[in-house]
Amino acid sequence: MEAASVPGGGRSVLGRSPLARLPDRVLRYGLTALAAAILALIAYFFVRLVGQAGPAFEKFGVLGFTFGSEWNVNAEHFGALPLLVGTLITAGLALLIGVPVAVAAAIYATELCPARLRAPLTLLVELLAAVPSVVYGLWGIFVLAPKLQPAEQWLASKLSFVPFIGGGLVTIPNYFITGLVLAIMILPIVSAISREVMATVPADHKEAALGLGATRWEMIRTAVLPFSRSGIVGGAMLGLGRALGETIAVTILIGNAPKLSSHLFEQGYSLAAVIANEFGEAQGLHRNALFAAGLVLFVLTLLVNGVARGLVLRAARGRLVHGTGDGGDAGARLAETVAGA
Amino acid sequence: MSAHGSSAQPLARFAVSPARRRRDLFARTAILSATVLALIPLVLIVYYLLRKGLGSWSTSFFTTDPTGNTFFKNSNIGGIKSAILGTLEIVALASAMAIPIGICVAIWLVEYGRNSRFAHTVRFAVDVLTGVPSIVFGLFIYIALVVGTGSTYAGYKGSCALALLMLPVVIRSAEVILLLVPSGLRESALALGAPRWRVIFSIVLPTALPGMLTGVLLAVARAGGETAPLLFTAGATLRTNFNLDQFTNSLPVQIYSDVTSPTTSVEHRAWGAALTLVSIILLLNVIARLASRRSRLG
Numbered sequence: 001m002e003a004a005s006v007p008g009g010g011r012s013v014l015g016r017s018p019l020a021r022l023p024d025r026v027l028r029y030g031l032t033a034l035a036a037a038i039l040a041l042i043a044y045f046f047v048r049l050v051g052q053a054g055p056a057f058e059k060f061g062v063l064g065f066t067f068g069s070e071w072n073v074n075a076e077h078f079g080a081l082p083l084l085v086g087t088l089i090t091a092g093l094a095l096l097i098g099v100p101v102a103v104a105a106a107i108y109a110t111e112l113c114p115a116r117l118r119a120p121l122t123l124l125v126e127l128l129a130a131v132p133s134v135v136y137g138l139w140g141i142f143v144l145a146p147k148l149q150p151a152e153q154w155l156a157s158k159l160s161f162v163p164f165i166g167g168g169l170v171t172i173p174n175y176f177i178t179g180l181v182l183a184i185m186i187l188p189i190v191s192a193i194s195r196e197v198m199a200t201v202p203a204d205h206k207e208a209a210l211g212l213g214a215t216r217w218e219m220i221r222t223a224v225l226p227f228s229r230s231g232i233v234g235g236a237m238l239g240l241g242r243a244l245g246e247t248i249a250v251t252i253l254i255g256n257a258p259k260l261s262s263h264l265f266e267q268g269y270s271l272a273a274v275i276a277n278e279f280g281e282a283q284g285l286h287r288n289a290l291f292a293a294g295l296v297l298f299v300l301t302l303l304v305n306g307v308a309r310g311l312v313l314r315a316a317r318g319r320l321v322h323g324t325g326d327g328g329d330a331g332a333r334l335a336e337t338v339a340g341a
Numbered sequence: 342m343s344a345h346g347s348s349a350q351p352l353a354r355f356a357v358s359p360a361r362r363r364r365d366l367f368a369r370t371a372i373l374s375a376t377v378l379a380l381i382p383l384v385l386i387v388y389y390l391l392r393k394g395l396g397s398w399s400t401s402f403f404t405t406d407p408t409g410n411t412f413f414k415n416s417n418i419g420g421i422k423s424a425i426l427g428t429l430e431i432v433a434l435a436s437a438m439a440i441p442i443g444i445c446v447a448i449w450l451v452e453y454g455r456n457s458r459f460a461h462t463v464r465f466a467v468d469v470l471t472g473v474p475s476i477v478f479g480l481f482i483y484i485a486l487v488v489g490t491g492s493t494y495a496g497y498k499g500s501c502a503l504a505l506l507m508l509p510v511v512i513r514s515a516e517v518i519l520l521l522v523p524s525g526l527r528e529s530a531l532a533l534g535a536p537r538w539r540v541i542f543s544i545v546l547p548t549a550l551p552g553m554l555t556g557v558l559l560a561v562a563r564a565g566g567e568t569a570p571l572l573f574t575a576g577a578t579l580r581t582n583f584n585l586d587q588f589t590n591s592l593p594v595q596i597y598s599d600v601t602s603p604t605t606s607v608e609h610r611a612w613g614a615a616l617t618l619v620s621i622i623l624l625l626n627v628i629a630r631l632a633s634r635r636s637r638l639g
Binding site: 023048052100108112124130131134213244276297298305 | 357361364365369371373376378379380385389390446448449452453454460462466467469470472475480484488508538541562565566567568572593596600611615622623630
């Protein structure tokens with residue numbers, strides 16, 4: 001009680017001297033400035049990238065550059081369509097191959113697997129994410145591609161009547177092998193997000209399905225999958241973002257031929273690969289065109305990732321709001337997985 | 342499942358029909374085989390890394406710089422000393438930049454920014470950074486530090502590119518951990534009269550640090566394996582270099598240039614270097630997982 005009486009200076013003991021308050025101010029404004037600096041940095045990079053890409057867009061037009069079908073360094077003519085198509089085909093293939101496998105692995109780990117195997121299985125799939133992209137490229141070009149080439153050639157000649165797949169000579173570096181390696185590379189992220197989303201399915205729903213006499217698979221199909229659909233789609237899109245931006249493995253595996261190839265087992269190029277492969281020797285307009293390719297890639301991945309994050313985080317937030325106990329925890333873990341992705 | 346035993350007869354109409362049972366079995370088999378399929382690449386990669394990589398490991402492999410003599414099959418192509426040391430230097434400097442800044446931004450987000458509109462903008466910016474393709478980070482740093490400065494590639498520029506790449510991972514993982522620190526701890530300290538900065542430095546950070554270590558180590562591991570951001574920032578060179586103001590070699594770039602080399606004699610070096618790189622990164626991952634197990638915040 002006595003301490004509450006005001007000692008000299010008329011200042012409350014609960015107040016602090018201006019000097020004592022100083023560190024608080026410094027910390028607060030310092031940290032705020034740092035956060036603002038990150039925003040400024042991103043804005044700066046974006047503006048400078050647009051500036052460097054400018055001359056290429058001026059010469060060919062934004063659409064003319066993005067969808068121009070000829071990339072010819074010697075003629076100084078730059079159209080990014082062959083690169084864009086290569087990026088989209090390989091990333092699309094990666095989704096086609098990778099997502100079903102990743103989702104199946106997630107279902108197995110959450111619903112079917114013996115409890116003792118769950119942690120090691122999860123760990124093994126996640127270890128795939130620890131392998132650097134250049135090592136995937138090394139393994140792909142020296143081991144996987146030569147071993148699979150006869151099989152690809154067989155497929156191409158058997159399916160010669162199917163447009164885009166059949167016919168033609170199979171080269172060792174090609175779209176298909178690139179897509180296959182990309183599928184392996186996006187497996188851990190798609191699987192991790194699917195697993196976390198499936199872990200948020202309320203036990204009530206699953207038990208209700210089983211209680212009504214559903215088999216395991218019917219329970220998965222009626223209770224688990226519908227509940228986790230948006231999260232799985234979001235995870236797949238995050239994987240797509242990864243695949244679109246993947247550089248080194250693609251540069252090693254795609255063959256770096258700037259043309260619109262007529263079938264799946266031919267060499268091609270991608271937006272990321274063209275930068276990695278040509279930037280070192282590029283001069284003048286060529287260099288501007290490579291910056292422009294980087295900008296197209298940047299915008300493309302930005303759009304895909306934006307949609308993906310929206311989907312996954314909405315799934316996570318929904319669980320956090322009406323999830324109780326278990327569901328809430330799982331929602332938090334899901335948000336954490338996305339954050340680390 | 343409980344349809345067995347004495348009450349089996351009356352419950353027979355609830356039994357699962359053979360068609361449904363077959364479909365269930367088929368689906369479960371398909372799921373199991375897809376899971377096995379998912380594990381095959383890892384087994385294959387590890388197998389080939391060990392088979393082809395161990396053969397090129399030797400003392401001289403780690404203690405000599407790569408030579409440029411790759412044209413003849415029998416010439417001495419050298420080891421990967423400069424690449425290992427270069428990677429350690431570049432990643433150490435990148436960590437020294439990205440980890441403190443990342444943790445500071447995470448502290449701001451949790452302790453000060455919270456749900457303000459500005460904090461949401463910063464979170465959005467960090468998300469944007471997360472999705473940027475790694476080669477574009479290289480372009481960013483090239484634009485900022487190489488174009489128009491009259492200088493060329495240098496190790497520290499590579500560090501800057503890797504730091505940019507690590508930053509979003511560090512920020513988001515640290516933020517998640519900081520949010521787990523019970524607000525009761527903060528409130529008790531504030532009620533005892535501690536100023537905000539002391540609460541942060543004496544209560545929040547010590548509680549969160551072990552948990553943050555996991556995210557930080559995973560970010561370091563990811564940066565260590567990146568090739569694309571280094572190609573046009575740190576460059577490629579043969580010599581061991583302790584001056585990060587010059588071209589600096591790194592393991593990923595060494596592997597990349599060996600893989601894309603027109604001569605086949607360097608393939609062994611690429612496998613040996615890849616095994617080295619994967620071992621370092623796996624080690625970091627293992628430490629990260631052990632750290633997360635010891636964290637009280639889980």
